Amino acid sequence: MSTATAESADGQKQPGALRVGIQKVGSFMSGMIMPVIPALIAWGILTAVLVNIGEWTTGWAPAEALDTAIFPMIHYLLPILIAVQGGKMVYDMRGAVVGGIAALGVIAGSDHIVDQFNAGLPEAEQLEYVHMFIGAMILGPLAAWIMKKLDGLWEGKIRAGFEMLVNMFSAGILGFFLVIGGFFGLAPVINGLMNVLETVVGFLVDHGLLPLASVIIEPAKVFFLNNAINHGVLTPLGIQEASGEAGQSILFLLEANPGVGLGLLLAFSVFGVGAARATAPGAAIIVFLGGIHEVYFPYVLMKPALLLAVIAGGATGVTTNMLLEVGLQGPAAPGSVIAVYLQSLGGGMGNIIGVTLSWILAAAVTFAVAALILLKDRKKDLAGEDGFTSAVAKTAAAKGKSSSHLSDLADAAAVPAQTEKVIQKVIFACDAGMGSSAMGASVLRKKFKAAGIEGVEVTNKAIAALPGDTDLVITQESLTDRARGQEPEAIHVSVDSFMDAPEYDEVVELVQNSRQPAAVGAGEGSASSAAPAVSAASAEADAAPVPETADSGILTLSQVRIHSGSATQEEALAEAAQILVDSGAVTEDYLQAMKDREATVSTFMGNGLAIPHGTNDAKDAVKASALSVVRYDGGVDWAGDQADFVIGIAGVGDEHLEILSRIAVLFAEENEVAQLRAASSEEELLQMLSAVNDG
Template sequence: MNVDTVTKENHVNKSTQERIQGFGRFLSGMVMPNIGAFIAWGLITALFIPTGWIPNENLSELVGPMIIYLLPLLIGYTGGKMVGGIRGGVIGAVATMGVIVGVDIPMFIGAMLMGPIGGYAIKKFDEAVEGKVPAGFEMLVNNFSAGIIGTLVALLAYLAIGPVVQGLNDVLKTGVEAMVNAGFLPLSSLLIEPGKILFLNNAMNHGVLGPLGMQEASSLGKSIFFLLETNPGPGLGILLAYWTFAKGMVKQSAPGAIIIHFLGGIHEIYFPYVLMNPILLVAVMAGGASGVLTFSILGAGLVATPSPGSIFALMAMTPRGGYFVVLAGVIVSTTVSFLIAAYFIKRSNNKLDEGEFTEAKEKVAEFKGKKSTLIVSKIIFACDAGMGSSAMAATGLRSKLKEMGLNIQVVNIPVNEIPHDAELVITHEGLTNRAKGMAPNAEHISIKDYFNDPEIDRLMTRLQSKTDLSNIVEVSEVEENKILRKSNIKLNLKSMEKDEAIKMVGQLLVDSGYVDAGYIDAMLEREAQLSTYIGKGVAIPHGVGAAKSKIKKSGMAVLQFPEGISFGEETVYILIGIAGAGNEHLSILSNIACAFEDDDDVEMLKSTKNVDEIYHKFTVEAI
C-alpha cells in the first residue's frame, strides 16, 4: 500500500470520525440543556411510583405525562431552536407533538428527528422571503407561515415518522426474543443496550424479558432474564467515566445522575450522556455483555423484575444466597463500561475543548514572543438590541481588518439572534453568558470598551498572519438620508444626571417623529440592564430589543456635554440617542465609529461649538 493510499484512508477515517463527533455534539445540544427536566422526572419517579421510596398514587400521576409529553417536547423545541432560532423552536415542538400522538412509547427519537426538521423548514422559508415581505405585513406573514408550516410538519410526523419509530421498537423486541431463544444471552446486549438508549427499555423489559423471566422463575425460582435490561452496571460505568474524565457542565452533572441512576434506578438519566457521544454505545454494549456473561457463569438470577432498576431493587429481588453473584455481574459490567468509556471520553475531550487547547497554545506562543494565527470566516459583534454599540464596534473592527488586508466578514446582531454555528462572538462582558447560551461551540471574547479594549488588540494579533487583500464584506451600504438632522445636534450643554440626559435625547427622537413616547422608558430600561457606554467618552443609549415596535423610522440625536456627565464609573461627553427601524442608521454609525478612532477627532467632537463639524463627521459617505 503506497503512502498516498494511506494518507487518503487516514483522511477518510478522520472525516468520518469528525462527522460522528459532530452528530454527537448536535444530539448533546438538544438533550443537555434539558437535563434538569430529566432529573426532575427521575426524582418524581423514584419517589412516588408504587415501588418507589415513598409511594404516592396521586403524585405518581405526574410520571407518565412528563415522559410522554414534557421531555420529548422540550427536546423538540431545543432541536428546532438550534436550527431555526425561536421560530424554529416553536415549529420543532409542534412537529414533535405529531410523533407523540398515536404511540404508547416515549418519543425521544422522534423528537430528535422532528425538532431539527421543523426548525429547518421555518428557517428555509424565512430565508426565501427575506426582504420580500411588504412593510407592515411582517407579523402577519410570520404568524401564518409558522402556523402553516407547523401544520405540515406535524402531519408528516404523525403519518410517517411516528409509525417508523414504532416499527423500530417492534423490530428490536423481535430481535431480542430471537437471540434469547437461540441461547446467545451475552450477545443480547448488542440489541438491549442500544434499545435502552433509544428509550425502548420499558418495552423490552416488560414486553419481552419480563414475561420470559416469569415463565422461567415459576419453575426454577429465579431467572436471569430479570437482569438483562435492569443491570445498572453499564450506565454506572458511563457516568463514572464522565465524572472522572469529562470537563465543564457534563462533569458537574454526572454525580447527580449517578445518584438518580444507581440508587434511584432511573436508567433514562444516563441515556443523554451516551447520545452526546454515540461511540459510547460500544461501552454500554461491552459492559452489558460482560455482565450477562458473568451472570450466566455464576448462575445469577432474580425472583422478579426489579422496578425501578436500582441496586436496592436488585438486592430486594435477589434470592437468598445469590447476592454475591448478582453484585459480581454488576461490578464487572460497570468496570468494563467504565474502562471503554474513559478511553473515548478522553479522546473526545481533546476535540471538544479545542478552544481551551488553542488558548493554551497562544499563551505559549506569547511567552515565546511568537505570533499565533486564527482562521475564521466571520466575526459576530453582538449587543442587546443589535443596532447601537455592536454596529459601531463592528465598523471599527471592520476598518482595522481592512487595513490588515484580512477578508473576514464582520456583522452585528442582537445577542438573542446569534446563530448556533457561530465561529467567533464578541460581546460586552455583561452579555457574554447569554451569548454562550446561544452559541455554546463558538469562541467568545468579552470586552469592556468597544474602542480600546485589550481583548480586541489580542484578537488582531492572532489574526495578523492570515492575509487576504480582497475587500471586507460590508454589513450594508445605504444611501444618505435624514436620519440625523442638524436640529437634533445640541452643543455645549450643562452637566446633568444620566437619566435626565437620556430623557432629553429621547425626547428629541420623539419630537422628530422617529419614535413613540414609550421609547424613552425603553431607553432607561436598557441603561438599567447594561450600560451603553462604549468608550472614549461616548454613550449610545437606545431601547431594549422589545421596544422596536415603538420605532416609527430610523433616527438619531446627539448631545454634547463639554464638562461631562457621570455614567457610573465613566464620564460621557457625547451622548448619541438611536432608534433603528432597519439598517438605514448603520451608515451613520459606521462614520461615528471611524470618527472616534482618531483621538484628535474625539477631542474636537467633545469641545466644538460648530454643529456643522459634528454633522459632517457623522454623515459623510460611509467608508
C-alpha cells in the first residue's frame, strides 16, 4: 500500500516539476532575447527604410552603401548580443565575454557548412546562411558556466600579483577552445535542427495547418510555458524567414496577437460577475496597449472552459494572417498592438490592413465564444463564490515568481471594503507555521496597535492546523486555495510579501469598518464587548522581553556572517542550512526540506529579507531552535526578488518565535533595514538584531 502511494505521489509531482523546468528554461531564454529586442527593432527599421527607398529610387549610392549593414546586423551582431546577454546572466561580464567569443565560433562553423554545400551549385539551388540565434542561446550561457566552474578550481590558490594574468589568459584560452567546439561540434547540429524545424513549419503552412498551433500555444501561455516555444523556436525561425526575400514572417504573430486577450476581457466586462467583471476593463487596456498578456491568464484559470475561447481566437488570427499572407518584420515584444504595428510597417499598407484584421477577428471570435461560456454559467456564478482572487493566486503560482501586474489584480479583488461580522480573530498561515507567518503576524500587530485597534487576536499557524473558526486568514498567494479549504467561512487575503504587503493597510481598514455599528449583526455584541484586549498569545509575543540570544543559543555570533559579494539562491540555502547543522540545531536532511519549501512557495518576505526554513514535514530533522543570519552585500536573486539578508530558521515549539517577531518589526522599517545594511561587522550586526524591541 505504501509503495503504491509513493508512486502516486511521485506521479503527481513530476508534471509540476516538468512544468517548472520548462518555465525556467523559457524565462531564461526570454531574459536573453528581451534586452536585445531594441537591436532587432533597429534592424527592422533599417530594412524597411531601405526597401522603401529602393522602391522610390534606383541606384542611389548612399542607400546601396547602407544596405551592406543589414546582413552583418542580423547574422553577426544580434546572435553575439544574445550570447553576451546569456553569458552575463550566468557569470557577469566575464561570462559575457566568453559567451560572445563562443557564439562567433558557431556562426563561422555554420557559414562554412553552407559554403561547402553551395560550392558548384547554381544560385537558385543554394542554401541561405543560417542565423545562429539558437546556437547563441546555447553557447552563451554554457560558455559562461564553464568559465565560472574553471575559475572555481583555482579560486584562492593564485599567488598575489598574478590574478589578472591568470584571469586574462584563462578566459582567452577557454575562448579559443569554445570557438573550435562551436565551429566543428555545435554548428552542424544547429544547422540540422533548423532544417528540420523549417521543414515542419513549411509543411504546416503548405497544408493550411498552421492555425492548429494555437491548440498548443494558447494553453501554454496561460501556464507560462510560452517563452520556451516563442523564444526557443518561433523567434529564431521567424528571424530566419524575415531576413530572406519575404522580409517578414507570420511566426511572430502566432503568440503575440493582442486580440485574443482583448476579446476575452471585453466578454468579462459585459457578461462577467463580481471582481472579474470589475477588473476586466482595466486589464483589457494593459493587455492591448501595454502588451502584458499575463494579466488575462487568471480569467482563463477561473473558468478553464475559456481555453476554447482563446484557442478559437488565436486560430482565427493565424488563419487571417495566413490567408492574407501578412506578418511582422521582427518579434512584437511586449505583445502590444503598438509593437505589432511598428513591426508591420515594412510590409506596406496591405500588410498593415491584414495585421489589423487579424487582431480584430481574433478579438471578435474570442469574445463570442467566451460570451457563450459566461452566459451559460452566469446563474451559477451569481449564486456561488467569486473565485477570481483564487484564480489570480493560481496564476502567480504558475508563473513561479512575483509579478506586479498580478499583484495589482489581487489588490483590486482580494480585500473586501466591508464585512458583516466583527473581525476578532486573524491568522497568518503558511506551510509550516514557523517562520513566514510568525513575522507577518508581528508586522500586522504593530499596525493594529498604531491604528488603535484592540480586541483582535493575531496569531500564526500552519495551514493544516487552521481551526475552522477564523474570521480572517492571510496567506501568500500560492497558498490561498489550501487555506480556503481549511477555513471556508473566513475572509481570505492573499499577499505577495509578508513583510511589506500593501494589503495590510486594507486589512486595517477592513477591521476598523467591521467594528462600526452598522457592521455588527444582531447578537454579535459591540467591538468593546467582543474581546477586552489583545489576545494573550498576541500580547505575550509583543510584550515579552527581548531574549539574550547569546545565552539562549538561538542566535550566536558564530551564526552571523557578512559577505561582500553575491550568491545564488542555492548557495545561500546551502550556507543557511550548514550554519544550522554546525550549531547542532538540525540534521543534514534539513537542506532538502528548505529546498522543498522554496519549490512550494518563496520565503522572500520583502525589504530585502528571505527566511528559508523547512516544510511542516521536516520536524524530525529539527533538534533545537536556532537562527542563522547571513548578509550578502551583493544580493541574492531569490526567485526574482533581491534578498540582502538570509535568515535561516529551525524551530522546536515556539521558542524561536519571540526573536522572529522582533526581527519582523525591525525589517518592516526601511530606516532600520538601512542601518542593518550599514553594519560593518558580524558583532555589530548581532548587537542590532539582539537589541530589537517592539517599539
